[in-house]
Amino acid sequence: MHRFMRSPMAASWALASPVVLILTFFLLLPIGMITALSFWGSTEFSIYPAFQFDNYEYLFGSSVVRAVFIKTFTFAVITWAITLVIGFTVAYFLTFHVRTLTWQVVLFMVCTIPFLTSNIIRMISWVPFLGRNGIANKTLMDLGLTQEPVEWLLFSEFAVILAFVHLYSLFMVVPIFNTMMRIDKSLIEAARDAGASGFQILTNVVIPLTKPGIMIGSIFVVALVMGDFITVRFMSGSQVANVGRLISNDIGLLQYPSAAATAVVLLCTVLIIIAIMLKFVDIRKEL
Amino acid sequence: MTKFTKRNGLSRRTLLKGAAATMTAAGASTLGAPMIWAQSNIVLRQAGTGVSAFNEIAAKAQEDLGITLEMTALDSDSVSQRVATQPNSFDIADIEYWICKKVWPTGNLQAMDTSRIDNYDKIVSIFRDGKLTPESEIAQGTAPHTVGFVDGPGSTDFVDNESGWMTLIPTIYNADTLGIRPDLIGRPIDSWTELLNPEFKGKASILDISSIGIMDMAMVCEAMGEITYGDKGNMTREEIDKTIDIFIEAKRAGQFRAFWKSFDESVNLMASGEVVIQSMWSPAITAVRSQGVPCVYQPLKEGYRSWGGGIGLAANLDGAKLDAAYEYINWYLSGWAGGFLMRQGYYSAVPETSKDFMTEDEWGFWFEGKPAQNEITNPQGVVMEGPGTVRDGGSFYDRMGAVACWNAVMDENQYMVRKWNEFIAA
Known part of the structure; x- marks a missing residue:
């Protein structure tokens, strides 16, 4: 025993234990409870312990649930693609076109200014802007571009994706900017000396070296979009459903076991997506 | 204390x-x-x-x-x-x-x-x-x-x-009905069918609370003559299916601007003009009017949902x-x-x-459906209506006497909730 206490093993166990304890209590235990609850049964105003697969049967059998999952994926993919282009462009500009570190820091801070307000406020502020009598429609009509107000600007899938892109672009900018800043500038000079065009430098040097940042940003964006419910509810005027809204509806109707089962399926889906993404890039190796 | x-x-x-x-x-x-x-x-x-x-x-x-x-x-x-x-x-x-x-x-x-x-x-x-x-x-x-x-x-x-x-x-x-924006509609409204009238395409709304929303839907379907219910308050599965199908079709055709879940959302939709006809609760009408926007709690010939x-x-x-x-x-x-x-x-x-x-004027306005003599204030002292206004729907007997159905809980409630989710996801 004494020997163990003095061995390096003991020190590493002791160092790891706070993390283990925190993760056990605040991550594993809640997930375990949610999983257990997902097998329970429920009536209109109570839940009772059981071990049944009713909730999962409904989830996998219903065409509505399937459509909702597909819609959630669609949102995730479109938002991911747009935020990637925006995030990469902004990071590229900051890294390679802004010369001094001071200006890089200043401009980077500018990017974060909208994020000083709350998520929900940023989202809801789109509503009066995009509405039928909103600024966007007023401007379009004043410019003579349209005669009638454009209806699909608000309470539509367009509005949902717009809000997602607005809310989550920064999560793409930050990690990409971070990895890009670490690229040794001499590599780019070397590429240029070797006769590479600007486009070739981008595809052969910058993008491969930025992959870990892209991947981290992608994980953030995909996880956030897949788990969202409030943005979809507000921006679509409750007309579009995603998985998060299925869960929140169930909770509102006190169908906790059903909500838990949906949450478990969603969690597994997101974990699988992230696992696939990590197959492409070994983040640890490249950081 | x-x-x-x-x-x-x-x-x-x-x-x-x-x-x-x-x-x-x-x-x-x-x-x-x-x-x-x-x-x-x-x-x-x-x-x-x-x-x-x-x-x-x-x-x-x-x-x-x-x-x-x-x-x-x-x-x-x-x-x-x-x-x-x-x-x-x-x-x-x-x-x-x-x-x-x-x-x-x-x-x-x-x-x-x-x-x-x-x-x-x-x-x-x-x-x-x-x-x-x-x-x-x-x-x-x-x-x-x-x-x-x-x-x-x-x-x-x-x-x-x-x-x-x-x-x-x-x-x-209370007796609930549809709220409308008379200034944006510009013609008399007297039936629940107007909620699905293509004239209001993209300008209608319904509340996303299944137990109440389904009753508003039933009032509309019955008024359209599409469905004759045995009892709107206790529908059969077929009646629920038909009702939801009619509304899914309308939703796909773009009838609805949005659905609302909270009181504030219904007020904002109406006050901003995004929606001109929708399910509404009485205090929400007052809230829209207090912003200076005309809004009527429209009595309909098929009656109220109470x-x-x-x-x-x-x-x-x-x-x-x-x-x-x-x-x-x-x-x-x-x-x-x-x-x-x-x-x-x-x-x-x-x-x-x-x-x-209550003062004689308050009693006359709220209960008897008489025109207000002076400004009508709520218990907190906020002015709600000016002199000369008459309560939408009139007197107590006019309003409560025209109740067509009560909020209800059905035997098929859980089935109805699942169908409601299909409607939202459609």
Whole structure:
């Protein structure tokens, strides 16, 4: 025993234990409870312990649930693609076109200014802007571009994706900017000396070296979009459903076991997506 | 000293929190609610839906009776669950009649001896025999009188006559209809069918609360002549399927601008002109008008969808606390509380006692449907209507006499909820 206490093993166990304890209590235990609850049964105003697969049967059998999952994926993919282009462009500009570190820091801070307000406020502020009598429609009509107000600007899938892109672009900018800043500038000079065009430098040097940042940003964006419910509810005027809204509806109707089962399926889906993404890039190796 | 808790202006988030808290507490055997005894005063814990949980009522009850009321406002689902699963966590349940239908069989509420209710004979007859006037027809749905009586103090079965044992003492009720923007529609609206009229494509809305939304849908489908319901308040699976299908088709055709879930959302949709016709609640109409935007609570020829709430006694109340609860109920029906609620646009169960607590002008405007002589203010002193205005729908008898159905809980409720989710996801 004494020997163990003095061995390096003991020190590493002791160092790891706070993390283990925190993760056990605040991550594993809640997930375990949610999983257990997902097998329970429920009536209109109570839940009772059981071990049944009713909730999962409904989830996998219903065409509505399937459509909702597909819609959630669609949102995730479109938002991911747009935020990637925006995030990469902004990071590229900051890294390679802004010369001094001071200006890089200043401009980077500018990017974060909208994020000083709350998520929900940023989202809801789109509503009066995009509405039928909103600024966007007023401007379009004043410019003579349209005669009638454009209806699909608000309470539509367009509005949902717009809000997602607005809310989550920064999560793409930050990690990409971070990895890009670490690229040794001499590599780019070397590429240029070797006769590479600007486009070739981008595809052969910058993008491969930025992959870990892209991947981290992608994980953030995909996880956030897949788990969202409030943005979809507000921006679509409750007309579009995603998985998060299925869960929140169930909770509102006190169908906790059903909500838990949906949450478990969603969690597994997101974990699988992230696992696939990590197959492409070994983040640890490249950081 | 008055001690009461009330959460005003509940956001969705606090509601969810409340639901989650109720959920957690359901696991424990008792809820550790604090007991506050001020001197020898009696404390009654009232749990209920937010509509009638007013601080002013608790303060006035304290002043008049020396009874301290601790009010807890929850959403209707959480209240149902609390009454059903935590019988010791409340003394008085302030619930709607359809919730009563759901939770009464649990035996957690006790029937009231009507001989101890002073104003029992003056209670509006809708709550006693279902008929507002002897000629009235009884509306569909969970009509209050159908779940208003049982045959003895411990009974869990409803009876269809005035047995002398009442489940809930009615406190607050109203007749709901569609709200419209007359300035943007520019022609008379007189039928529920207008909600699905292609003329209002992209400018209509319905509320995303399944138990109430389905009733509004039924009013529309029936008015269109598409479906003849056996009982709108208790649909069969085929009736639910057909109703939802009609609305899914309309949704796909772009009829709806948005759906709303909270009071504020309905106000914003209407005030901003995004929506010109939608399901709405009475106070929301007032909120739109107070922004200077014209908005009418449009009476429709097919009638109103009505709702009613009342207070019930917990099964475990006895002795001095039970006496205090009867005292509170008698006070509630004696006029002040009714007058207070009627000045918000609701109706009191015993209107004639409330009359003494309202000015002649207020009584004329809210109850008799007469044009206002002066400015009409709400109990907080905010001006609600100017001189000359007439209440939408007219008098009490015009409005409550035209009720087509009551908010209800169906036998096929869980099936209906799943179909409702399909409608939202469609």
